[in-house]
Amino acid sequence: MSDLLQLYQEIILRHNKNPRNYGRPGSFPHCASGHNPLCGDQVTVYWSVDGSCLSDIHFESQGCAISRASASIMTELLAGKTTEEASALYEEFSAALKNQGEEPSLGEGFGELVALSEVRKYPSRIKCATLAWQALLEGDF
Amino acid sequence: MSFDVSKIRQEFPILSTRVGQKPLVYLDNAATTQKPRAVIDALESYYTETNANIHRGVHFLAEKATAAYEEARGVVGKFLNAARAEEIVFVRGTTEGINLVASSFGNKFIAEGDEVIISAMEHHANIVPWQLLCEEKGAHLKVIPADENGELEMDAFDQLLSDKTKMVSVVHASNALGTINPIKSIIDKSHAVGARVLIDGAQAVGHFPVDVQKLNCDFFVFSGHKLFGSTGVGAIYGRFDLLESMPPYQGGGDMINEVTFEKTTYKEPPGRFEAGTPNIAGVIGMARAIEYLENLDRALLLQHEEDLLHHATARLNEVEGIKIYGTSKNKVSLVAFTLEGSHPHDMATVLDADGIAIRAGHHCTQPLHSRYGITATARASFAFYNTREEIDILTESLKKIQLLFA
Numbered sequence: 191m192s193d194l195l196q197l198y199q200e201i202i203l204r205h206n207k208n209p210r211n212y213g214r215p216g217s218f219p220h221c222a223s224g225h226n227p228l229c230g231d232q233v234t235v236y237w238s239v240d241g242s243c244l245s246d247i248h249f250e251s252q253g254c255a256i257s258r259a260s261a262s263i264m265t266e267l268l269a270g271k272t273t274e275e276a277s278a279l280y281e282e283f284s285a286a287l288k289n290q291g292e293e294p295s296l297g298e299g300f301g302e303l304v305a306l307s308e309v310r311k312y313p314s315r316i317k318c319a320t321l322a323w324q325a326l327l328e329g330d331f
Numbered sequence: 332m333s334f335d336v337s338k339i340r341q342e343f344p345i346l347s348t349r350v351g352q353k354p355l356v357y358l359d360n361a362a363t364t365q366k367p368r369a370v371i372d373a374l375e376s377y378y379t380e381t382n383a384n385i386h387r388g389v390h391f392l393a394e395k396a397t398a399a400y401e402e403a404r405g406v407v408g409k410f411l412n413a414a415r416a417e418e419i420v421f422v423r424g425t426t427e428g429i430n431l432v433a434s435s436f437g438n439k440f441i442a443e444g445d446e447v448i449i450s451a452m453e454h455h456a457n458i459v460p461w462q463l464l465c466e467e468k469g470a471h472l473k474v475i476p477a478d479e480n481g482e483l484e485m486d487a488f489d490q491l492l493s494d495k496t497k498m499v500s501v502v503h504a505s506n507a508l509g510t511i512n513p514i515k516s517i518i519d520k521s522h523a524v525g526a527r528v529l530i531d532g533a534q535a536v537g538h539f540p541v542d543v544q545k546l547n548c549d550f551f552v553f554s555g556h557k558l559f560g561s562t563g564v565g566a567i568y569g570r571f572d573l574l575e576s577m578p579p580y581q582g583g584g585d586m587i588n589e590v591t592f593e594k595t596t597y598k599e600p601p602g603r604f605e606a607g608t609p610n611i612a613g614v615i616g617m618a619r620a621i622e623y624l625e626n627l628d629r630a631l632l633l634q635h636e637e638d639l640l641h642h643a644t645a646r647l648n649e650v651e652g653i654k655i656y657g658t659s660k661n662k663v664s665l666v667a668f669t670l671e672g673s674h675p676h677d678m679a680t681v682l683d684a685d686g687i688a689i690r691a692g693h694h695c696t697q698p699l700h701s702r703y704g705i706t707a708t709a710r711a712s713f714a715f716y717n718t719r720e721e722i723d724i725l726t727e728s729l730k731k732i733q734l735l736f737a
Contacts (some may be wrong), residue, residue: 194681
């Protein structure tokens with residue numbers, strides 16, 4: 191179980207059980223859905239753009255703890271960031287998950303997302319961790 | 332004679348695998364079964380002693396490979412109790428088998444306004460080929476609904492049947508729920524309105540004997556790899572007069588009588604449907620898997636599998652928050668379930684750390700999962716080489732998962 195306890199850290203279990211910014215807001219200028227055809231998981235992300243920054247990010251999902259925690263952390267982490275900043279964060283996060291070699295170095299600016307870097311040891315689960323991010327960043331701005 | 336499961340397990344080399352520090356507990360048999368030594372040896376000996384292309388060469392190895400391939404057709408024919416070996420068409424698996432029938436039979440015999448009936452518990456492989464056909468032809472796809480227990484609603488089936496029904500294609504045993512459907516009644520009722528019937532037997536043949544003449548089905552399709560054979564091979568049983576009336580599926584070598592640029596004539600079945608070089612080793616391996624199975628006491632195997640199913644149902648129900656999907660009295664040995672607070676994929680990852688292989692997801696039956704308002708289940712599926720102790724290991728691991736995600 192010890193390896194698994196690193197995967198299912200307290201942070202992930204907490205976000206899974208009580209996800210932040212969960213549910214469809216009353217109004218939302220933007221929304222996009224992501225779907226994993228391999229497992230049937232679904233996520234919908236809702237957001238606004240304030241000036242050039244993302245704001246009011248919410249999500250709804252039917253998915254595993256990894257995908258829910260990742261979406262929940264994302265809604266907090268990306269609020270107030272420009273889409274360029276958000277894309278840069280996602281690129282680095284995604285590269286760290288796909289890095290099978292040395293320990294990834296998700297440092298400052300990634301906050302609780304660091305807890306998800308263990309997912310890289312479970313290649314079949316990487317898509318779970320990136321589903322909400324792909325929906326938001328590849329959605330219609 | 333009692334059933335010695337430890338002796339059986341020794342014949343499946345992969346079952347002694349360790350996953351990290353833990354012994355492998357393989358409970359994903361509905362996805363694919365493991366292979367006995369007899370099958371592994373047959374594949375090796377084919378490539379070391381027999382390998383050649385079939386039906387064309389006149390040399391020693393070509394004759395030997397052709398004889399072994401055609402002998403395998405006889406073995407499969409007897410296994411299903413087909414009236415003759417020529418009623419067996421070798422394909423890549425159940426998926427290709429259904430596509431072949433949908434394409435060949437469907438193109439000739441299904442027209443605009445006709446109806447094809449499938450059921451709510453079909454695998455995508457028995458939905459999509461018929462959808463494609465219906466779209467192309469302007470025919471209509473009708474679906475027999477399933478009830479809360481995971482059984483087909485036969486009254487609704489009666490209402491769907493009419494003289495417009497040209498094909499009824501249903502699964503013998505559901506890969507997602509385990510339900511064994513009342514196939515004989517479905518076949519008889521379909522024939523009464525003049526429809527043909529295809530049975531998807533992928534999850535049936537590894538668990539219990541099938542007699543296509545007694546069932547009186549028109550087509551029966553299965554995969555070798557769910558029957559302890561290798562992947563990439565399977566068979567269609569088709570009543571000979573039907574096969575004779577059907578056009579080729581793919582064109583190519585080995586399926587022709589004579590080719591000119593003006594006109595080509597085709598072989599009689601089954602050759603007409605076997606274009607190109609087939610999976611010769613796989614076909615021979617599948618025959619050895621069938622012989623392996625038939626040398627065992629199948630009634631005893633079935634009794635053991637039923638014991639596993641009852642034990643699993645009782646033990647899993649001990650876990651707080653478990654809900655089992657598919658509670659028909661008539662089931663093959665598998666249990667699909669959800670656990671409150673824990674997604675099936677998280678369960679599968681944690682179980683894997685304990686050496687336990689199960690399947691999580693929609694099991695290629697998305698419409699069925701929508702029917703029950705869920706997107707995924709966890710599925711533990713058993714074969715005769717599984718044990719009660721393995722189910723106990725699964726149960727204890729699920730109890731830990733329940734606490735982890737509580």
